[in-house]
Amino acid sequence: MPISERHDAKHGQHILExxxxxxxxxxxxxxxxxxxxxxxxxxxxxGNARSFLIAWLSVRAQGGTVVLRxxxxxxxxxxxxxxxxxxxxxxxxxxxxxxxxxxxxxHVPYTQSGxxxxxxxxxxxxxxxxxxxPCTCSRKDVESAQSAPxxxxxxxxxPGMCRERWISYKEAATILTPPRxxxxxxxxxxxxxxxxxxxxxxxxxxxxxxVGDFVLxxxxxxxxxxxxxxxxxAAMGITEVIRGDDLMTPTHRQLLLYKSLDLPIPSxxxxxxxxxxxxxxxAKRHGDTRIAALREQGESARKTLGLLAWWCGWAEWGEELxxxxxxxxxDLSSIPREPVVLTERVKEYLGVGALK
Numbered sequence: 001m002p003i004s005e006r007h008d009a010k011h012g013q014h015i016l017e018x019x020x021x022x023x024x025x026x027x028x029x030x031x032x033x034x035x036x037x038x039x040x041x042x043x044x045x046x047g048n049a050r051s052f053l054i055a056w057l058s059v060r061a062q063g064g065t066v067v068l069r070x071x072x073x074x075x076x077x078x079x080x081x082x083x084x085x086x087x088x089x090x091x092x093x094x095x096x097x098x099x100x101x102x103x104x105x106x107h108v109p110y111t112q113s114g115x116x117x118x119x120x121x122x123x124x125x126x127x128x129x130x131x132x133x134p135c136t137c138s139r140k141d142v143e144s145a146q147s148a149p150x151x152x153x154x155x156x157x158x159p160g161m162c163r164e165r166w167i168s169y170k171e172a173a174t175i176l177t178p179p180r181x182x183x184x185x186x187x188x189x190x191x192x193x194x195x196x197x198x199x200x201x202x203x204x205x206x207x208x209x210x211v212g213d214f215v216l217x218x219x220x221x222x223x224x225x226x227x228x229x230x231x232x233x234a235a236m237g238i239t240e241v242i243r244g245d246d247l248m249t250p251t252h253r254q255l256l257l258y259k260s261l262d263l264p265i266p267s268x269x270x271x272x273x274x275x276x277x278x279x280x281x282x283a284k285r286h287g288d289t290r291i292a293a294l295r296e297q298g299e300s301a302r303k304t305l306g307l308l309a310w311w312c313g314w315a316e317w318g319e320e321l322x323x324x325x326x327x328x329x330x331d332l333s334s335i336p337r338e339p340v341v342l343t344e345r346v347k348e349y350l351g352v353g354a355l356k
Contacts, residue, residue, distance in 0.1 A: 032064030033239045036090065036097060037229075039071045040082035044089040045289040046342065047244070047274035047282045050308045053323065054271055055242035056095045057330040067236050068100030070111040073223055083111075089291040092301050094323030099236075107236045115232065116223045122231045122261055123184060123222030131260055132216060134172035134182040135162040158212035163187065169220060184216040184224070186256065193252045198269035199332060200245075205252040214253050230254050234263040245270035246281075269332060274311070274340040286342055287352045297351060307350060311340045318349075 036052050038044060044052075059066050068090075070083050087102060099105025109115060126132040135158075142156050162185070166172040172182040188211070194204040207214070217224020233241065248270045258265045276286040294304055302320035309315035309326055313334035346352070 031239075032059055032062040033067060033237050034059035034064060034242065035067040035069055035233070035236065035238050036095065037069045037071050038083075038086040038090070039074065040079060040086060041074050041077040042079065042082065043290040043292055044086050045282055045291065046304075046308070047289070047340075049089070049093060049291055049304075050274055050311060050340070051242070051244050051271060052090065052095060053093065053305070053308050053326075054312065054332075054335070056323070057326055058240065058242055058269075058332065060327050061330040064239075065099065066095075066097040067105070067107075067238065068097035068102075068110060069232060069236070070101050071225070071229070073112045073217075073219075073225060073228055075113075085292055089295070092291065092295050093305060094301060112223070112228050112232065115228070115235075116219075116221050118231050118235060119217070119219075119223045119228055120221040122227060123216070125261055126186070126216075129260065131187045132184050132222070133163055133187060134166050134169040135185045135213075135215075136166070136172050136176055136182050137161055157210065158185065158214065160185075160187070160213045163213070181218065181220070183218045184222050184227075185213040186216050186226075186253070186260075188213050188256065193255045195251065195255060195265075195268060197248070198240075198242075198267055199271055199335070200248075203248065203251070205249065207252050207256060211249075211253065216257075226250065226253055227257060230257040230261070230263065233266055234258070234261075238266050240267045240269070242269045242271065244273050246273060271335055272337065272339045274342055276342055277344075282342065287347055289342065289352055294350060294352075299350060304350065307346065312336075 034055055036055060038048070038052070056066060068087075070086075072078055072083065083101070097103065099107065099110065101110040104110075123132060137158070139156070141161070142158055145159055145161060146156065162172075166182075169182055169184075176182065188208045190206075190208045192204050192206045194202060197203050214226065215224065216222050216227040232238075251268055251270070255265065257263075274282055276282060278285075282289055291304070295301075300320060302322055305323060305326065306315050306319040306321045309321055309329065310317055310319065313336060314326060314329040314331065315321060342352075
């Protein structure tokens with residue numbers, strides 16, 4: 001990739017120094033720092049709430065710092081008022097945070113849409129190493145290039161058709177008709193990545209064989225979930241990430257980015273999701289499981305938290321508890337290994353009705 005593709009990169013300077021909020025990150029790792037990272041693309045539901053509760057309890061049980069970051073980069077899907085709604089829902093459940101978009105902190109802004117300069121700096125570092133390139137392929141193009149099925153959460157393996165195709169992002173953009181723009185892809189190396197998941201144990205994957213060159217972002221400056229989450233977690237000194245196991249596979253891609261950018265890697269734990277009786281992820285067809293709906297119909301936060309705790313093996317059926325009362329009960333190893341099923345019994349207990 002030619003030097004002209006970079007965007008004011010300070011050649012030879014470590015990325016920790018290029019991004020102010022990454023500087024001296026190592027000094028912040030003495031204390032546990034976890035994060036809650038809601039996305040304003042939809043309402044918080046029982047499944048999201050359970051994952052956030054587990055992450056929050058882990059940090060509070062260790063006397064650590066909770067960071068609230070709003071992941072609002074998926075602009076076409078961002079819903080007006082969803083960010084404020086997410087904060088209200090979390091507060092109703094009794095979850096608090098020490099740093100965040102509403103309370104401030106040393107790493108402002110705590111909304112990803114305001115952090116694009118950091119993502120550009122990281123992208124420049126990848127370009128310097130010839131690890132990123134623009135891609136103009138459509139999904140149809142990628143599907144037609146498949147020679148065999150590959151594993152990975154329904155991902156289609158990308159074999160790198162655009163690796164040496166374009167001289168620059170600007171040149172790639174000239175062949176596309178707006179609103180289509182090129183994506184940035186990571187030049188994936190051959191070989192396995194591995195990490196020790198705090199819930200599941202050792203995890204291994206050959207990203208090249210299963211996913212290929214993956215998308216960093218669909219923005220001229222590289223702003224997209226895969227790159228942004230790595231840069232932000234490092235910038236904010238996050239030491240542990242607890243989230244749903246639907247993000248287990250993407251973790252291997254993120255590990256490649258952490259290593260390529262020479263950033264500190266947090267610990268990871270991926271917990272089973274909440275699903276419907278049909279075995280599918282929670283959706284409208286399973287009823288109105290939104291936290292906002294429970295709150296609006298006068299449901300008790302203690303009753304809701306008691307159910308979430310029961311799902312995790314920390315409470316008896318029907319117990320009503322506060323978030324603070326659950327801190328001493330927190331035990332990651334007590335969480336069942338199988339997905340949690342939203343049964344009719346649970347719906348009746350919480351008064352979950354059809355989504356209007």
